[in-house]
Amino acid sequence: MESWNQTSTDTVRSHVPEEVNKRIDEHVERCVRHMAQQERPEISRYLKKLEREWDLNRAVMVVGSLAAVLGLWLARRDGRGWQIFGGTAAGLLLQHGLFGFGPLAELVRAVGGVRTRREIDLEKFALKALRGDFERIPKNDGGPLARANAALVAAQS
Template identity: 85%
Template sequence: MESWNQTSTDAMRSHVPAEVNKRIDERVERCVRHMAQQDRAEISRYLVKLEREWDINRAVTVVGSLVAVGGLALARRDGKGWRVLGGVAAGLLLQHGLLGFGPLSRLVRVLGGVRSRREIDLEKFALKALRGDFERIPKNDGGPLARANAALVAAQS
């Protein structure tokens, strides 16, 4: 199953190596397949966990802000040269805010596997479909794998 995640409008996916996106997609597929064998209560518990998951925007904002504040704190203590670190971090945050991606966001995604909000939402919708929140997913026809595949496709549409 290679083509369920067609998020071509997701700026982050188009600016990182394909293998990173593939690794994230495979993690989602494994999760949805596993959840297809679980009961509604277990799916609901996992959905609560997904609601708390940080997306790439939040992670980049926190990391960039920490670097900027750290640069300013070091500049105050050890000299003005550290201000450059704060300025670079602010520039990277600005780039991410304007373009939806940048070197800092790429680094966070590649090293941490942090997903975009759209990717997290796709997994949530697939799990909600498995749970029975939507009418398009068969209840027991075809087994867990068929239900998981149908849920992933339904989440995309």
């Protein structure tokens, strides 16, 4: 499946190395291909799992906040040098909030493979299409691979 993910204008995707985006896209493709061979109840179970998945913004806020609190706590306990750590974390959170992206987001995405809300939603829409929620996806024409490709393309539109 070539270039089904047309989110190139996404700020996060444009600032992260292409290998990271490719790894995340390949994971989505594998999941959708696998789900194309499953029955509706299994697809529904997986959709519920996706509903609970943390997106990049949430993960960055948690990681950044934990780092800031840890810096404050260590500064109080072990000396003022740790204030720089906490202040840097707070600054990275501010940058992420203002610009929608920053080094902390790149780190969380690269290390944890955390996806943006849009990427998670694309997978959800593709799976809903496979489940039969939309009319644009062929029921049995072309097999599971063709259905998975059609679902990914439909999720983009």
